[in-house]
Amino acid sequence: MPKSRGSSSTDLQKRKKRKLDKKKKKQHSSSREELSNVCNITGIGQDLSSGLGDELDCLDELAATTEQQSLVPTDGSSLVDSIKKDTTFTQAPPITLHEIPNIRVELARHLQVENLSTFLLQSCPNLRMPTFERWLIDSRLEQSDRIQSIAESWALDPASKLEFKSQKKKYGRAALHAEENAYEGRETARRIKESRILLEVERSMAQSGGNTGNIDRLLMKTRLLMDPILPSNPLETDPSSERLIGEIIANNLKMNDDSSDEITLKQTAKQVVNDLLNRCSDAVKEVEQLQNRFGIYQQFRFDKKRNKKSGSSSSGLVRVEWLNDSVCSLSYITTKKKSTTSGNDEEAKHNKTKPFVVKINGSHYHKLRRLFDRTSACADSSFTKEQITHAFHAAIFTLIIRYSTLAGGQQLNDLRGGGMQGAIHDSVFQCFEKWFGKSQETGTECFASPFNACLTTQFCSAFPSPDVDGFFGSKGDFFQLEANSLQEGWYELNPPFSPGIMKKMADRLMDLLNYAREKEIDVTFIVVVPSCRISESDKPDCKKTSKDERKKKRQKSTPTNALSFAVHHAALSSFRLLTKQCSSHIVLSKREHGYVEGSQHLRPTQFKESQYDTSVIVLRSKTDTNFDADAFESDLREAFKSRHMVELQQRRDCK
Numbered sequence: 001m002p003k004s005r006g007s008s009s010t011d012l013q014k015r016k017k018r019k020l021d022k023k024k025k026k027q028h029s030s031s032r033e034e035l036s037n038v039c040n041i042t043g044i045g046q047d048l049s050s051g052l053g054d055e056l057d058c059l060d061e062l063a064a065t066t067e068q069q070s071l072v073p074t075d076g077s078s079l080v081d082s083i084k085k086d087t088t089f090t091q092a093p094p095i096t097l098h099e100i101p102n103i104r105v106e107l108a109r110h111l112q113v114e115n116l117s118t119f120l121l122q123s124c125p126n127l128r129m130p131t132f133e134r135w136l137i138d139s140r141l142e143q144s145d146r147i148q149s150i151a152e153s154w155a156l157d158p159a160s161k162l163e164f165k166s167q168k169k170k171y172g173r174a175a176l177h178a179e180e181n182a183y184e185g186r187e188t189a190r191r192i193k194e195s196r197i198l199l200e201v202e203r204s205m206a207q208s209g210g211n212t213g214n215i216d217r218l219l220m221k222t223r224l225l226m227d228p229i230l231p232s233n234p235l236e237t238d239p240s241s242e243r244l245i246g247e248i249i250a251n252n253l254k255m256n257d258d259s260s261d262e263i264t265l266k267q268t269a270k271q272v273v274n275d276l277l278n279r280c281s282d283a284v285k286e287v288e289q290l291q292n293r294f295g296i297y298q299q300f301r302f303d304k305k306r307n308k309k310s311g312s313s314s315s316g317l318v319r320v321e322w323l324n325d326s327v328c329s330l331s332y333i334t335t336k337k338k339s340t341t342s343g344n345d346e347e348a349k350h351n352k353t354k355p356f357v358v359k360i361n362g363s364h365y366h367k368l369r370r371l372f373d374r375t376s377a378c379a380d381s382s383f384t385k386e387q388i389t390h391a392f393h394a395a396i397f398t399l400i401i402r403y404s405t406l407a408g409g410q411q412l413n414d415l416r417g418g419g420m421q422g423a424i425h426d427s428v429f430q431c432f433e434k435w436f437g438k439s440q441e442t443g444t445e446c447f448a449s450p451f452n453a454c455l456t457t458q459f460c461s462a463f464p465s466p467d468v469d470g471f472f473g474s475k476g477d478f479f480q481l482e483a484n485s486l487q488e489g490w491y492e493l494n495p496p497f498s499p500g501i502m503k504k505m506a507d508r509l510m511d512l513l514n515y516a517r518e519k520e521i522d523v524t525f526i527v528v529v530p531s532c533r534i535s536e537s538d539k540p541d542c543k544k545t546s547k548d549e550r551k552k553k554r555q556k557s558t559p560t561n562a563l564s565f566a567v568h569h570a571a572l573s574s575f576r577l578l579t580k581q582c583s584s585h586i587v588l589s590k591r592e593h594g595y596v597e598g599s600q601h602l603r604p605t606q607f608k609e610s611q612y613d614t615s616v617i618v619l620r621s622k623t624d625t626n627f628d629a630d631a632f633e634s635d636l637r638e639a640f641k642s643r644h645m646v647e648l649q650q651r652r653d654c655k
Contacts, residue, residue, distance in 0.1 A: 095470045097376060097383060097391040100298040103316060103332055105291045106401045107356060109229065112283035114409030117417075119279060123272045124248050129408045129417040131247050134567070136406070137420065138240035138500030139231040145504075147194055147222055151215050154198075161199065190233040198222055216480075228463055229405055232284045234277045236270065240500055241277065243570055245269045298394050300387070318393040319355075326362045330397045331355040358400050358412055364601040368396050368450055371472040395471045399450060400601070402468055411599055420496035421598030422608075423452035424528060427639040432490055435632050436524045442489035446478040447496070451601045455492075479508060483515040490524040497530050499570035506574040509619065513581065516621035524620050531587055531613040532568045532575035575615070584618040586633050594642030605651070607643040614640075 117132045154161045201221045248269040316334040323329055333355045372392045407417030437443050445459035450472035453459040461474040495501045509525055516523045579585055594609045616636060
């Protein structure tokens with residue numbers, strides 16, 4: 001039976017109404033979709049679940065769970081809208097127990113970094129974990145510097161960002177095709193991606209009534225969107241990648257093999273680095289996807305209102321078990337919804353996820369609890385003691401996973417990595433306090449972590465507030481320390497020995513030192529780094545020599561010496577810049593002094609002997625005529641004496 005004209009007109013009106021509703025809905029969600037496309041967020045893929053072993057037993061449901069579809073808070077806002085309101089950049093923003101990073105995301109990132117380090121070390125069998133750590137730290141630092149340079153160029157020339165605002169947004173394959181063909185080189189495409197992220201953050205700040213002209217606040221909010229460890233778009237032309245290629249070549253130069261060719265070694269090294277960079281880009285996408293699905297922050301069972309609002313159950317529970325008086329284990333157990341289908345006990349036991357377990361020394365557990373209670377527990381009086389304890393266990397578990405990830409992701413398995421987080425003895429800080437300050441509060445640790453910080457009231461770290469270190473009292477990032485906030489006192493700097501960190505630290509120190517001298521502020525910077533003294537025999541021969549002579553020279557040098565030369569040579573310019581401006585330079589011979597282990601919170605022993613010479617460089621804004629340099633050097637050498645053998649003897653006596 002044919003439809004009447006009236007019914008057909010009614011159907012037409014309904015179709016028009018549905019089209020209008022779809023159009024309004026699309027416009028309403030455009031900001032969130034735009035950011036997802038800028039970050040190039042795709043599906044989880046198959047790489048995450050391949051070769052996981054026992055590490056992802058507690059994450060079995062990651063690939064199948066779709067309970068939490070948006071970030072917390074889930075009120076329809078975009079990713080950048082979930083960032084906190086404007087705060088003063090030079091001060092740590094207020095932090096609450098609701099802002100502990102999501103443990104599932106941390107575990108997924110840890111797994112991805114472990115796979116990356118495993119790939120590099122298996123591709124170059126003689127390579128060691130510090131090489132991967134240096135590349136990871138420097139490449140992430142270079143990404144922050146690129147974003148900062150973009151923001152500064154926009155501040156100088158606001159018209160330069162109009163080209164990005166005027167471009168029509170493309171999606172999917174069209175976006176990839178446009179970036180590959182319309183611009184010359186991948187560096188330009190990477191700059192466009194990072195510029196779009198800055199534009200999205202700036203747009204979010206404008207909508208919330210923030211000051212978009214404040215570069216510091218813009219950069220702080222942008223960092224919250226970036227992965228804290230993995231670089232998103234590394235390229236072979238980056239300085240960190242070029243240094244990694246050089247280290248691989250130096251490591252493989254064993255001239256006992258006559259068939260080895262430098263050109264072949266260079267091509268092999270480039271291929272390994274290219275594969276590593278591609279894997280790293282894929283890993284960032286996987287972690288970003290998981291963060292979009294499971295949220296930025298950890299959820300707790302006691303937070304029923306927040307869980308109900310997000311439409312998902314709690315993410316899991318961290319349980320603590322004391323193995324003995326000196327070691328405790330923390331187990332993260334994921335929670336699943338109860339199955340509606342009835343099954344036997346064997347199936348339920350088989351489907352039960354295994355916990356992810358980490359261990360920590362009891363002394364560090366109690367130290368972190370004191371820092372947490374002093375910093376975070378008093379921030380909100382609405383939490384009970386039991387709830388604060390649950391939050392502390394989640395925070396300390398996240399902290400262990402984060403620093404293991406920074407060390408290459410294998411620290412929890414076999415204690416490999418973590419050398420970049422080594423610290424100086426507490427007696428050395430007492431020596432600095434005696435000679436440069438009246439009380440311990442006048443000193444500041446510029447490169448520390450909650451695990452190894454001695455000046456627990458004044459220390460800077462890699463993941464300050466609102467990140468995980470902020471729960472344990474971190475004052476901020478040293479590189480974000482503004483000159484006008486510089487106070488009188490002494491500052492201890494023992495950075496990770498990577499060329500990128502060394503260069504940026506030296507440049508920043510020169511700026512702060514010149515500002516202090518100009519404003520007549522009495523400050524002392526004490527830099528503790530490996531000595532970059534290159535002997536004449538280690539220097540490359542610039543003269544023309546025969547192939548046989550070059551082989552004989554390389555046969556005399558071991559791969560360790562060649563690799564050490566490559567690293568020290570890369571940091572030599574920064575080292576010379578510091579020594580030219582110093583008032584005192586003391587060199588401590590190897591094996592005559594020692595450090596605290598970088599993985600001290602995991603090891604039964606705490607101390608180690610130094611395998612390299614160490615330079616203690618003192619830079620002062622004012623000259624002290626009463627300063628006794630000889631007496632200070634004597635006290636410093638005594639404080640730096642290695643405690644490794646004494647500790648081993650004490651352990652033997654206890655047995």
